[in-house]
Structure formats: structure tokens, C-alpha cells
Amino acid sequence: MIKIMQRLVSSSLCFLQMKNSVLSIVAFLACSEVIGQSFDVNKEATDLNYCEQKSNVIEKLKDIKAGKFGEFTPGIMAKISSSRKIIALTFDACGGPTGSGFDSALIEFLKEEKIKATLFVSGLWIGKNDSLFRKLCAEPLFEIENHGLSHRPCSISGKSKYGIAGTENVDDMYDEVELNARQIEFYNRKKPRFYRPAAAVADEGCVSVAKELKEKIVTYDVLSGDAVPGTAAAEIKKNILKKIGPGSIVIMHMNHPERNGFEALVEVVPELKKQGYEFVKLENHPLSGKK
Numbered sequence: 001m002i003k004i005m006q007r008l009v010s011s012s013l014c015f016l017q018m019k020n021s022v023l024s025i026v027a028f029l030a031c032s033e034v035i036g037q038s039f040d041v042n043k044e045a046t047d048l049n050y051c052e053q054k055s056n057v058i059e060k061l062k063d064i065k066a067g068k069f070g071e072f073t074p075g076i077m078a079k080i081s082s083s084r085k086i087i088a089l090t091f092d093a094c095g096g097p098t099g100s101g102f103d104s105a106l107i108e109f110l111k112e113e114k115i116k117a118t119l120f121v122s123g124l125w126i127g128k129n130d131s132l133f134r135k136l137c138a139e140p141l142f143e144i145e146n147h148g149l150s151h152r153p154c155s156i157s158g159k160s161k162y163g164i165a166g167t168e169n170v171d172d173m174y175d176e177v178e179l180n181a182r183q184i185e186f187y188n189r190k191k192p193r194f195y196r197p198a199a200a201v202a203d204e205g206c207v208s209v210a211k212e213l214k215e216k217i218v219t220y221d222v223l224s225g226d227a228v229p230g231t232a233a234a235e236i237k238k239n240i241l242k243k244i245g246p247g248s249i250v251i252m253h254m255n256h257p258e259r260n261g262f263e264a265l266v267e268v269v270p271e272l273k274k275q276g277y278e279f280v281k282l283e284n285h286p287l288s289g290k291k
Contacts, residue, residue: 038130039186041149041183044179045175045179050178054174054175054178057170057174057209057212058170058174060212061212064208065204065205066203069202069203070201070202071199071200071201071220072219072290073203073204073207073217074204075211075217075289076207076217076218076289076290077217077249078218078219078220078249078288078290079221079249079289080248081247081285081286081287082247082285083247084246085246085277085278086278086279086280087248087249087250087272087280088117088118088249088279088280088281088285089110089115089116089250089252089279090117090119090218090249090250091106091119092119092121092122092196092252092254093119093120093122093129093253093254094122094125094147094198095124095125095147095255096151099151099255099256100124100129101256101258102129102132102255102257103253103255103262106262106265107136109262109269110142110265113269115141115269116141116143117142117143117279117281118142118143118145118281119136119142119143119144119254120147120196120218121136121144121145121147121184122147122149122150122151122180123148123151123183124149124150125151125255126187137187137189143281143282143283144184145192145193145194145195146177146194146195146215147195147197148176148177148180148195148198149177149179150176151198152167152198153165153166153197153198153199154166154173154177154195154201154202154217155168155202155203155205155206156168156169156170156173156203156205156206159203161201162199164198166197166201167206170205170209173205173206174213177209177213181195181213181215193216193282194282194283195216195217196217196218197217200218200219200220200251202217216287219290220249221247221248221249221290222239222244222249222251223239223251224239224240224250224252224264225239226252226253226256226259226260226261229259231259232260234264236261236264237267237268237271240272241271241272244272249282
């Protein structure tokens with residue numbers, strides 16, 4: 001009887017080992033699928049299935065109005081709904097001629113300190129940093145979210161912000177959000193749940209379109225100020241520590257190594273830890289708008 005039990009246990013262990021091996025092979029093959037491949041935005045935009053889905057959304061929302069436009073438009077998420085001392089550090093990668101850099105020191109610091117963070121990445125940035133983006137997708141500390149295909153403010157009536165032209169209509173806004181979401185999913189094997197437009201601004205019409213695409217628009221609760229060239233590290237640190245609170249969403253950038261985001265962060269993180277704050281990703285936490 002003992003020998004029979006031993007054989008059964010041995011057989012079970014062998015089965016589990018085989019199962020784990022199969023799962024490992026499947027995971028390897030899934031990752032290998034995109035090695036050497038790149039997402040073709042133009043091909044996706046003309047795909048029949050994509051065009052049909054877009055047409056259905058445009059038809060469904062043909063009568064929506066633009067409504068209010070700004071960073072805290074009704075329906076835009078600005079905080080984590082929690083009284084606990086948890087905060088989300090979020091870092092935008094904007095892309096474009098002057099915004100496709102990479103602050104490697106900042107990212108390495110987050111990894112060394114095991115700080116969870118949410119990265120909002122644009123299609124423009126991905127296009128210039130293909131291999132870097134793949135590595136970021138493989139880092140479990142980071143959550144990859146949507147910063148738009150061409151890094152544009154989100155509008156269904158062509159409004160702009162800080163001189164950046166916004167999307168012009170529902171059709172244009174759909175492509176800005178969905179094409180980049182599909183691009184992120186291609187590399188990350190996970191579709192984004194959140195979208196942050198350029199300048200973190202959107203109108204109420206965009207909130208409705210994003211909802212159809214199963215994404216929530218996210219702005220911020222704490223503005224670090226690192227987007228302004230020349231802002232001193234001490235000023236960025238001051239901005240964060242002055243405004244931080246339970247559930248805060250902090251907006252920073254990971255695409256400007258020439259600015260002082262990293263220098264501020266190495267001082268801010270220890271202070272926030274000392275105050276008892278825990279760093280979390282946005283995913284798996286309920287969000288709310290600005291009150």
C-alpha cells in the first residue's frame with residue numbers, strides 16, 4: 001500500500017512538473033511572437049474589424065456634445081478612492097521631436113527601491129524607443145497605460161492646450177486612444193485600462209468615447225511641476241510633499257533626463273516612506289474624480 005501511495009505521489013509530481021514546463025513553454029512562445037516584430041499602426045487602422053467597431057461607436061455617439069474641457073472634467077479620474085496612505089506615482093512618456101528621451105536613472109531608481117509605478121506611454125515614444133519599451137513591459141513593478149497614439153489633448157471639437165492641437169472629432173479621438181491601446185496590448189499582452197491625454201486634458205465627449213473603449217481617463221491629484229524646463233529639484237520635491245495625501249495620483253515624466261525629475265525623486269521617496277506612504281499601481285484600485 002505504501003509503495004502504491006509513493007507511486008501516486010511521484011506520478012502527481014511528474015504531472016505538475018510537466019504542467020509547469022508546458023506553461024513555461026507557452027509563456028516563452030507568447031513572448032517570442034513579438035521578438036523582432038513591430039506593431040503596424042497603418043495596417044491596424046485599415047483592418048476591417050477595426051473599422052467596423054469604430055463605425056459602430058461613432059454611430060452610437062453621433063449626438064454627444066463636447067461639454068466641459070479641462071484637467072478635471074466630470075468623469076475624469078483624479079484620485080484613488082482610499083483613506084489609506086497609498087499613493088500612485090505616474091510617469092508620462094510623451095514622445096515627439098523634443099520628448100522622446102528616456103530617464104534611465106529615474107527608472108533604475110524605481111527598480112532598485114522596488115517602487116511600483118504606472119507608466120503612461122504614447123505611440124510616438126514607443127516608435128522611438130521600441131527595445132526600451134519591450135523591457136519596460138517585462139518589468140513587473142510597472143503598469144503600462146495609454147498616453148495616446150500621437151500625444152494630443154482629448155477633444156471632440158478640436159480644442160488645444162499649451163499650443164498642442166487636440167483631436168478634432170469622435171473619429172479622430174477614437175484612433176488616438178484605441179490604436180495606441182492595441183499597440184500597447186501587442187507588446188505588453190495586456191490592454192490598457194487607463195488613458196491620459198496630452199496635458200491631461202479632455203472634454204466630456206471624450207469621457208464617453210473612452211468609456212465605450214473600456215478605458216477611464218486619468219488626470220492627477222498632485223502636479224509635480226517637472227514638465228516645466230528648468231524647474232529645480234527642490235521645487236519639484238516641495239510641490240509633491242506639500243500636496244500629497246492618501247490616494248494621491250502624482251504626475252511626473254520619464255522622457256526628460258535633462259530635467260530634474262530623478263534628482264527630486266531620490267529625495268521625495270525616502271520622505272514619503274518615512275511618512276508611512278505605500279506606493280501602488282493604479283490597477284486594482286477604485287478611482288474617483290476631483291471633489
